[in-house]
Structure formats: C-alpha cells, structure tokens
Amino acid sequence: MEQSVEAMSTIPTRMYEAWNRGDVPGFFADFAEDAVFAELEGTIYTRRQDMIAAHETLFDTVLKGSRLERGEVHFARLVSPGVGVVHSRVGIRMPGEAEPPATRFSMQLFVVVWREERWVVVALENARLLSLEMMAALEN
Numbered sequence: 001m002e003q004s005v006e007a008m009s010t011i012p013t014r015m016y017e018a019w020n021r022g023d024v025p026g027f028f029a030d031f032a033e034d035a036v037f038a039e040l041e042g043t044i045y046t047r048r049q050d051m052i053a054a055h056e057t058l059f060d061t062v063l064k065g066s067r068l069e070r071g072e073v074h075f076a077r078l079v080s081p082g083v084g085v086v087h088s089r090v091g092i093r094m095p096g097e098a099e100p101p102a103t104r105f106s107m108q109l110f111v112v113v114w115r116e117e118r119w120v121v122v123a124l125e126n127a128r129l130l131s132l133e134m135m136a137a138l139e140n
Contacts, residue, residue, distance in 0.1 A: 024052050025052055028051050031120070070090065
C-alpha cells in the first residue's frame with residue numbers, strides 16, 4: 001500500500017464491506033490496538049478489542065442484519081507526513097427497509113497514521129447527521 005490520500009480513503013469502504021458481511025473483527029481491522037473510538041451515543045472505547053466485543057453484542061441483537069449503505073468519503077487529506085484525516089458519511093438500513101431513513105445517517109472523522117507500511121486508524125468520531133428541523137423536533 002502507498003502513503004497516499006487515495007490509500008487512506010479506502011478505509012471506510014473496507015469497513016462498510018465488513019459490516020455488511022457481519023464481520024465485526026473485519027470492521028475494526030484497520031484500527032490500531034490502542035485506537036480511540038467516540039461512538040455516536042457518547043461511549044468512548046480506547047482499545048480495539050473492546051470495540052469488537054461491544055459491536056459483536058450489537059450485531060447479535062439490535063443491529064442484526066443491518067447494512068451500511070450510501071457511504072461516501074467527503075474528503076481526505078494529509079495533515080503532515082504520515083498523518084491524515086478522512087471524513088465519510090453513511091446510512092444504516094435495517095432488515096425490511098428499502099432505504100436508510102434520514103435519521104440513521106452519520107458522519108465519521110478518522111485520524112490515520114502510517115505504520116508498518118499501511119494506514120492505521122488511531123481515532124474515529126462517529127456522529128449522527130441531523131438537520132436543524134430534526135434537532136428542533138427532538139427539543140420539543
């Protein structure tokens with residue numbers, strides 16, 4: 001693999017593909033062992049093994065059969081030699097749904113570093129995408 005923006009941009013796609021196979025270890029395969037993951041509901045994981053364990057439980061229950069769809073990388077850039085950021089967005093479609101609903105889209109900000117001849121995720125923040133109208137509805 002090469003140390004390029006294009007190479008780091010492939011991480012989200014590999015994650016989507018692993019999710020859609022139900023492969024939790026594969027979903028986190030590009031993460032460093034000591035990566036930090038800030039989940040959309042506020043949980044913060046500081047070890048890849050903890051991320052895997054928590055998500056295996058979710059995949060066996062509330063996320064069983066779900067699929068990540070309409071994922072895309074909005075931008076990726078090198079911020080210094082060996083350090084980059086990737087911003088992506090994706091929706092979750094549950095079994096029986098034709099499309100992911102607007103309320104189930106999220107955005108991710110990855111911090112990646114070049115280690116052992118590949119890009120590795122050292123931090124990821126996952127946040128729900130909400131319009132101003134959706135936020136107002138939640139507040140009322």
